[in-house]
Amino acid sequence: MTPRRKRLLAVLAIVAGVGAAAALAMLAFRDNLLYFYNPTQILAGDAPTGRTFRIGGMVTEGSVQRTPGSLEIRFVVTDYRSSIPVRYEGLLPDLFREGQGVVAHGRLGASGEFVADEVLAKHDENYMPPEVAESLHTPTPTRVSE
Amino acid sequence: MIPELGHFALILALLLSVAQSVFGLGGAARGNAAWLAAASSAVVGQFVFVAIAFGALTWAFVERDFSVLYVATNSHSELPLFFRIAAVWGAHEGSLLLWSLCLAGWTLAVTAASRSLEAPFRGRVLGILGIVSIGFQLFMLATSNPFARLIPAAPEGLDLNPLLQDFALAVHPPILYLGYVGFSVAFAFACATLIEGRLDAAWARWTRPWTLAAWSFLTIGIALGSWWAYYELGWGGWWFWDPVENASFMPWLAGTALIHCLAVTEKRGLFKSWTLLLSVAAFSLSLLGTFLVRSGVLISVHAFATDPARGAFILAFLAVVIGGALLLYAWRAPRLASSAAFEPTSRESFLLLNNAFLVAALSLILLGTLYPLFMDALELGKVTVGAPWFNLMFLVPMLPLVALLGVGMHAAWKRGMLGSMKARLWTAAACAIAGAILIGAAAYADLRPMTTIGFALALWVMLSSLLIPLARLRARQTLPAAVIGMVIAHFGVGLTTLGITGVQSFKVEKDFALAVGEAASIGGYEFRFAALRDARGPNFTGVEAEFTVSRAGEEIAVLRPQKRLYNSGGNPMTEAGIEVGPARDLFAALGDDLGQGRWSVRLQFKPLIRYIWLGAILIALGGAIAAVDRRYRLRAPAHAVGAVAPSAP
Amino acid sequence: MKLPLRFLVPALAFAVLVGFFVVGLSRDPGQIPSPLIGKPAPAFALESLGDPAWKVGSADFSGRPWLLNIWGSWCVGCRQEHDALMAIAGQGRVPMMGLNLWDDRARALRWLADLGNPYVSVAFDPEGRTAIDWGVYGAPETFLVDSAGRIVKKHIGPITLDIWEREFLPLLPVPEGGP
Secondary structure, rough: OOHHHHHHHHHHHHHHHHHHHHHHHHHHHHHHHOOOOOOOOOOOOOOOOOOOOEEEEEEOOOOOOOOOOOEEEEHHHHHHHOEEEHHHHHOOOOOOOOOOOEEEEEEEEEOEEEEEEEOOOOOOOOOOOOHHHHHHHEEEOHHHHH | HHHHHHHEEEHHHHHHHHHHHHHHHHHHHOOOHHHHHHHHHHHHHHHHHHHHHHHHHHHHOOOOOEEEHHHHHHOOOOHHHHHHHHHOOOOOOHHHHHHHHHHHHHHHHHHHHHHOOOHHHHHHHHHHHHHHHHHHHHHHHHHOOOOOOOOOOOOOOOOOOHHHHHHHHHHHHHHHHHHHHHHHHHHHHHHHHHHHHHOOOOHHHHHHHHHHHHHHHHHHHHHHHHHHHHHHOOOOEEEEEHHHHHHHHHHHHHHHHHHHHHHHHHHHHHOOOHHHHHHHHHHHHHHHHHHHHOOOOOOOOOOOOOHHHHHHHHHHHHHHHHHHHHHHHHHHHHHHOOOOOOEEEEEEEEEEHHHEEEEEEEHHHHHHHHHHHHHHOOOOOEEEHHHHHHHHHHHHHHHHHHHHHHOOOOOOOOOOOOHHHHHHHHHHHHHHHHHHHHHHHHHHHHOOHHHHEEEEEEHHHHHHHHHHHHHHHHEEEEEOOOHHHHHHHHHHHHHHHHHHHHHHOOOOEEEEEEOOOOOEEEEEEEEEEEEEEEEEEEHHHHEEEEEEEEOOOOOEEEHHHHEEEEEOOOEEEEOOOOEEEEEHHHHEEEEEEOOOOOEEEEEEEEEEOOOHHHHHHHHHHHHHHHOOHHHOOOOOOOOOOOOOOOOOO | OOOOHHHHHHHHHHHHHHHHHHHHHHHHOOOOOEEEEOEOOOEEEEOOOOOOOHHHHHHOOOOOOOEEEEEEOOOOOHHHHHHHHHHHHHHOOEEEEEEEEEOOOHHHHHHHHHHOOOOOOOEEEOOOHHHHOOOOOOEOOEEEOOOOOOOEEEEEEEHHHHHHHHHHHOOOOOOOOOO
């Protein structure tokens, strides 16, 4: 095989490989992109019903309820405009507390309750998920007065 | 007083970095030997003053000087000495100072070890390293001053994040930074080569040991982070594809590709422009990682608390340094086309494939890491890319890479006739497959296709690596450091593959609600909740649970997970109880008091997980050994494209 | 000098990437310490909310630590943090000035009358010019200024007593004359 042909073959192989990889990547993306919604968006119906997504907000003070002796726990997530009840079974991360920010991963149940399969651990006590902070902090209006 | 001295030292360091850049690059361009000598002196000066600044900040922490804002926000009077020192790099400002210290250190090392390089080339290398130093020191002085004062001084500090009060995480940043920052040397060598328009490949030989050393540090740094996450943080997880983790993994992948293609460029003068591009890319990824972690553009549970204004500064710096290097590449690289023939089964071919697969993996991880940013910028929603995607995308190029690794190690340059090795390799392959089936069937009574493939590949690489010293000793050939290093590193890859396959295939993780006296079973092990008692430490209180673990009725371990409350307040912290064995880890973590005398606990069975990090240690060791091979010690300078003015007496 | 296009690809790809980063940075108002931490608090002198003839400003508390709370009657989170602000004011450790932002005077005064007034004084910043100097992106935000006039802490979003105790109190001087 001439060097030229070899190079052509190499290029074709690379293009085919890249194409296959890209197709595979895009396909896999669909199931693995996790969208984030705050409680207001969820109540407005923006969040998908059959798929897993992430919810974030503050844990409403006094809302944490445990079924005594069991791993099941219920709490309410709020963005100070709307609230969503969450149900979770399992160990909670250390940095989970009432009055602090939280992000949970799961699905919306039929009853409007969010069933979490994971409550995300944070690495800093003072950490507030950026999406949550944005909901709590109203940006200044761009017009002078109403 | 001392913090002000530190601040002043930092300013002097910045001035010396400017001098280093100006005299280095200018001296080379003008052929001025005095300037070039001045650049070397500036390097020493810069290192001294950055070290003084770092020392001043450390002193402020050790002496509990809460009149320094950074100390007040990251330390506490009851914090033990070791962690008071580790707190120096515990947050943004201090970690930047660490970055600068590492850079100054590498620059000093390059200056000291490269006296036999021609002066103009050396000057350019130092000049470029100087530009990077300027960026970091300016960033600190302008936006992130670690020496800012708090008046009046706080009576007590806010304490170092309890998560960081741990040995592994304390040493993780310095080692990681030595790695990240060390790629700047390859970057500088590449840029200097491009500026000079060199056509030869001597720079590849000079760059290789520095890159190997940096890469080894980075390997250990990443392994430490993973190990720490496992026992401290992730409830048994060891890798999460979190953007901050990816930020250190991507330079590692680029670095791995780089050390391999440097071999080809050095030996055969091939792939010159690709190697140069990769040298630029590895450090660019380090800088990119720094940006991602500190600017707030990416959603990560891991990121430093930072700031878009600071992000803008880093971005501008990135644009100048990386953009400049890439434009330099576009201008000069076309000259460097090399053409030498090589057979499809030659070593060059295998190393080309190595690079192709590593770059494919790197690109996919980069895509997954940046995708949320693209989506957000285009206002398409706030997303994160889940771990399963990354797992799949990483696996696909890695499988063929590991498989081919076993053969490529034995391929000869240019012609690539495997010759006598062929028979031995077939035997090794057969043994690997047999071994994989054996492990699956005997140890785990489970023969899944992916698991068997994983074990087979792991054993294949390990056996194939061992064939090299065996063959060489038999043929009475020498075993230079470079070869020993390669064998050890590749063996480590096999070991890591073994660990990953074992854990991902057979791990068991389950949450239980248990009262004292009750027991639960997973993976054939019974965990009995034996006792609950109070726990106490130098700066915390809490509870400790005692679990006795038995298998087939025989007690084999006692685990003592704790739940701690640090005196400085804040959320409780979990310390897992882990029992390490040659073939598995047993893991127990204490959750919360559930009422009715029950506690939530997470119990885990983690087969072969330690081999992941043991493999990584071997990989780093291999790199370090290869870096000190005699043939990399610089001797007579190679011929340069430009001439140098004779040095003044 | 011929420049084969493929060698420019990395530089161009990088330029596109930087473009995305610029957009990403500008879209993320941030939730964390500003570059003003450690720097002198920007000086201002504005009309008081209640009485336009009276001026309030950053010089009012020189020599002592003080708090600046950014709020508006339009701001949801401000309502949320109001109780905490009243409690903090009740402790009497540090004087708190309010900066009323992008608001209508009558509405703001009514808000304070309805809910209670935790502020020693309130500056009226209807067009947000002073707020911009302080790097304010919205409300609520709370700043702690030390006795040398430097900003030492910034909190974005509603403040709670817990945050006050854990993050602000440790930075204050011990009260004189004992507990």
